[in-house]
Amino acid sequence: MIAKLNDLPAWARWALYAAFGVLLLTIVQSISDTERLTQVATAREMLRFAVPIFLAGLGGLFSERAGVVNIGLEGMLILGMWFGAWGSITYGAWWGLAIGIFGGMLGGLLHAIATVTFQVDHIISGVAINILAPAITRYLSEEIWASPTTSPRTSAVGDWDVPFLAGGTVFGWESPDLLLTISQWEIWYLSDLAQLSRGLLRGTSWVAIIAIALVPFTVWLIWRTRFGLRLRICGEKPAAGEAQGINIIRYKYIAVIISGGLAGLGGAFISTELSGLFQGGNSAGRGFIGLAALIFGNWRPGGVLLGALLFGYVFGLDLRDLDGTASHAMLLVNAIAFAGVGLWAFTRRRKADTIIAAILGVGALFWWIVADTVPSWWSNTLPYVVVLLVLVFFAQRLRMPVSLGMPYRKGET
């Protein structure tokens, strides 16, 4: 069966996985006292959380594929937030995005100068940028808006309803809202599926649409073009690239600057689309979570998106889950996931992994049984826990760039 799955085209396979995931949520929901797992709002919040996480993660992908660890994504995101807000206030929404990208790129440039030219340790440079960015934006806010923490209101680029599926308008004509109709039938699973889909397709920010489009574009760019191949050699074996006449330093610079630009776009999205103003601290560690999504996604664009959506789901669920029942139901989902991982490990005769998965699964199940709610720190911690678990169980399958984080000097082989 696995073999047949692999024969399907990628989009069909992913759709199948998604449908299966929703089935799992629906089953869990039917034995819990919550309805939030499959609500429209949950899907919408998931996407809103996921977009900046994904953009930061994708930024990380560009940088790390070129061999530069970018822990400074958080700082670049913050620069993007400020520059995005400023641009949006001064020149309008679309310019805001462009200027936000530019702000992130400045952070990327700084990181490239430090790590590529001056051989500063990548982590140290990244941490420095993360410390620097909030300080700079605070100073700039004070200078320009006379308030260290908040800006005036920004304008947003707006959103889009998909016609026919989610009732969008076509040349002024209001099309039917098919998914709403299906949701209202209240058929088990089918209506849940429709609700979640509708959350993604109605009121979708243009930035989200751009972000999703970046997945196939990045795959094409990195694996199909000359630029991508040369970028990858920087992260795999720069000496080999140099020996073939490739200017490694230049490609590293470009990659890290693109990385900053993507994080900057994510930041601009946070300030202009999510909060509607620049506010210090609103990045809420999404740069770091983007890095987690990058590892979770095995340094591949589709994987990063999946990680971002997964983490976004957990955050989105938690946002409106004031009584903690929905996060409580998630415990059962976790338990089932562990059972799946355990079974997988068992069939591969990996004893230690099977035992760990079993213990964690039983633990989650036990927690689910004895508690009625879950504290909110749980969902904030979950992304990191998930990444740690991925590292525990799938470290062998992760394929990070071989020369990631290693210093590169020209002519030294």
Added chain:
Amino acid sequence: MTAAIELTGITKRFPGVIANDNVNLTVEKGEIHAVCGENGAGKSTLMKILYGMQAPDEGTMKVNGELVNFSSPTDAIDRGIGMVHQHFMLADQLTVLENIILGAEPTVSGGRINFKEAEAHLSQVADEYGLTIDVNQMVESLEVGERQRVEIIKVLYRGAEILILDEPTAVLVPQEVEALFENMRELKASGATILFIDHKLDEVLEISDSMTVLRHGKTVATMKNDGVTAHELAELMVGSELPTPDTSESTVTDDVALELKDLTVLNEDGRQVVHDINLRIHRGEIVGIAGVEGNGQGELVDAIIGTADIASGTVSFHGRDITRESVRKRREAGLAYVPEDRHHEGLLLSSPLWENAALGHQTQSPYGSNWWLDRDGARAQTELIREQFDVRTPNIDVSAHALSGGNQQKLIIGRELTSDPEVLVAAHPTRGIDVGAQAAVWDDIRAARRNGLATLLISADLDELIGLSDTIVVMLRGEFVATLAPADVTPRDLGAYMTGAALQNGGAA
């Protein structure tokens, strides 16, 4: 006629060493020119300078009569120079095709790589050279011989006019060397100029038109290949006689040191790459494994070292079952290992020599104890290795990448042999080591064997295999298909066994 290459007065200094000292080298158009010299003589450095990877401190370079000043390989490539490096320049996680086309990618609009065209061009080049590997697989799944061939294809693909080949034959078996030479002759016929580095003097004499000998960074001789003998060449290089490996009296005992019982190893796809192998190596015995690469030798070695998952069967040391024990436990029990690719598994290139010497023995005296490294002990031991194995280096604090290839290899050999091993697993132990030092290494292995060392030897050098081994087993498709006495076989026979040809004629022993 202007010379293809004319280097005058090239000097290159590194901290503590003069790698090239006023070197002159002239290579005529359309000739194959060998550069010979002992380990650390400065051959690779000179080639890297010519390829623009390193800048000379002094001297001038002319290519086709024009004065050039290379600041990066890009400049050299623009002048039609291509180079196969002594150490692989391959990215493990890229495909063979991607590795080969890198830097010369055929593209269509938008910078998209035209993989179809690349593959077509590649298969044309590969056919001529006789390369048969799946170009869409990852390089990480290739063994050293295949990697070497990919490296060679890489320059052929670009169609360089001046080729620099730095020890391309070190891990190739005789048939592959023959294929390479055939190709070099064709290239020469079509007007290419080839610079060629090799420690096997008979190969040098077979292929080259003329040669230059370097010693301690200086040019000591340049001559035409007419009537020069291997003895004379060796004497120019190292000032000593050319050694030949020959077996001394047998020291095999009845004690079984390493035993493999019904050993089966699966690869990632679940295919049996090592199939029901049974092998006993006694104290004082050297068992050589002959076989074309990719017939399970690599996995067999991994299983003994402890880095492969063993599907079934057992590995035991002096009767003790170690099948499930960690690499460290095995090392501590007296297992020594010389890996096939020194850069991949043998060294930490950016760490100092003394740390590299401790590598794999860090939990044992004199390098350290369970928790702590013993710096003084490790340094003293490294000095000892340096002296005994003639590792040429200014001091033991330089990082491993500052050593010449052969000296890196000598460091590894020294590290493994000075640890008083019970069992040695050695893959291509003398790869890249010059003729003088090679004889010394062989003597060291023989001396250890007299003291009871059990050795599993894998080598592409069939003379070495025949000369050192007490028994030779032939490995084909994951199984041992024949056991031969080295006294009775010639390299030619062995070649026939390796491809399975001799077996079909009912020649199995």
